[in-house]
Amino acid sequence: MALLLFLCICLVLMLGYPVAFTLAGMALLFAGIGTLSGDFNPMLLNALPSRLYGVLNNPILMAVPLFVFMGTVLEKSKVAEQLLTSMAELFGRFRGGLIFSVFFVGMLLAASTGIVGATVVTMGLMSLPALINRGYSPSFSAGAICATGTLGQIIPPSIALILLGDVLSNAYQQAQLSMGIFSPKSVSVGDLFAGALIPGLVLVGLYCLYTLFLIYRKPERFPAVAEQGQLDSQFWLRTAWALLPPLILILMVLGSILLGVATPTEAASVGGAGALVIALLKRQLTLKGLKEVMLSTVKVTSMVFLILIGASIFSLVFRGLGGEELIHQLFSNMPGGVIGAMILVMAVIFLLGFILDFIEITFVVVPLVAPILLAMGLDPVWLGIMIAVNLQTSFLTPPFGFALFYLRGVAKDLVTSGQIYKGVIPFVMIQLLLMLLLSIWPELATWLPQQIYG
Structure with a gap:
């Protein structure tokens, strides 16, 4: 019954029905069928009100609307546009300079918005026409923009990491209790933020190294677009004005979380207020724009919490139908032990990333498999980073990657779908390489949290 419930939900989702209502509706339908069949x-449904109250009363999840608000305000205030203009003027004098500008600005935009769709759409609108018009390869340009856009999954403060932190904390405590540890430790959002910093920077570094290799092999494909003249003081003032406000805001928000000065929710509130100040200083804060930002924030927040409510109902019914025991038996009989179980989970999450967003996967799949994997001895921070990179890779992989659809929607006639698919393949390989590096050296994800939090 539990397996049939999961398969039916996947089928209904592929038919295009809303995720939250599919999860809740199918779960309640199978609860009724299961009740009739014994x-x-x-009586398990009596626990549902307290579960839902716990979801809506979770202080960590309050950071989600605040970070969404911060990112939307920065997006509307044309921070990325000014950054890209300044960086293109600085790096455009060198071969491939525009691509490096895209990587740098995309990394900052990913850190400020934390939403893949917003980053891909913004970078696609601003940089894709400029790259193609200046002679860069359409396929490589499209691939670089999509790859940079997905950095929002891994570079903190990422909404995906906030949601993963809450789910993994509960899973880690559940795993420890199952092992007889009655004073369980928890994993915080700050742990995941610290764990994601080095892998995120390594990934950007690998993008840059790959681009340098291509420039060395085929320099004519990466023309310089600006004269090698001296940069005057006015340029440096424009660059500082474009770069410093969002950079200071990101450092304040992320630094306060990592150093334990503020909780993620408190830091997110500072980020939201700081984003408003930046928009005001740049004269981009209007009553109409603020109304659009608030409406967008409410829509995203409502979607997140509605999916979380549906996922809570699904999780309760799935466990009541014996799904947890089924997964435990599957992992226990898996060849290769914990390695085989981890490979299976990563493969399932990768495939589900084609049809589900990270929110659904975080709330539906991770709570089912994470307690068992953590009970088998895996580090919760490492597991969280692996899941985030895996989802990031899935969102980039043809033909169903979400990032590809976002770019296709704004690219119009500049590139074809085939060129987008061709361009992202090398970047998918790079992200798979990062997952391999994390598997060989888990310290890439665990060293910094240990140094900060002990």
């Missing part, structure tokens, strides 16, 4: 105890 496979489900309806």
Whole structure:
């Protein structure tokens, strides 16, 4: 019954029905069928009100609307546009300079918005026409923009890491209790933020190294677009004005979380207020724009919490139908032990990333598999970073990657779908390489949290 429930949900989702209502509706339908067949105890549903109250009263999840608000305000205030103009003027004098500008600005935009779709759309609108018009390869340009856009999954402060932090904390405590540890430790959002810093920077570094290799092999494909003249003081003032406000804001928000000065929710509130100040200083804060930002924030927040409510109902019914025991038996009989179980989970999450957003996967799949994997001895921070990079790779992989659809929607006639698919393949390989590096050296994800938090 539990396996049939999961398969039916996947099928209904592929038909295009809303995720939250599919999760809740199918779960309640199978709860009714299970009650009639004697496979489900309806008294378990009495726990549902307290579960839902716990979801809506979770202080960590309050950071989600605040970070969404911060990112949307920065997006509307044309921070990325000014950054890209300044960086293109600085690096455009060198071969491939525009691509490095895209990587740098995309990294900052990913850190400020934390939303893949917003980053891909913004970078696609601003940089794709400039790259193609200046002679850069359409396929490589499209691939670089998509790859840079997905950095929002891994570079903190990422909404994906906030949601993963809350889910993994509960899973880690559940795993420890199952092992007889009655004073369980928890994993915080700050742990995941610290764990994601080095892998995120390594990934950007690998993008740059790959681009340098291509410039060495085929320099004619990466023309310089600006004269090698001296940069005057006015340029440096424009660059500082474009770069310093968002950079200071990101450092304040991220630094306060990593140093333990503020909780993620408190830091997010500072980020939201700081974004408003930046928009005001840049004269981009209007009543109409603020209304659009608030409406967008409410929509995203409502979607997140509605999916979380549906996922809570699904999780309760799935466990009541014996799904947890089924997964435990599957992992226990898996060839290769914990390595085989980890490979299976990563493969399932990768495939589900084609049809589900990271929010659904975080709330539906991770709570089912994470307690068992953590009970098998995996580090929760390492597991969280691996899941984030895996989802990032899935969102980039043809033909179903979400990032590809976002860029296709704004690219119009500049590139074809085939060129986008061709351009992202090398970057998918680079992200798979990062996952391999994390598997060989877990310290890439665990060293910094240990140094900060002990």
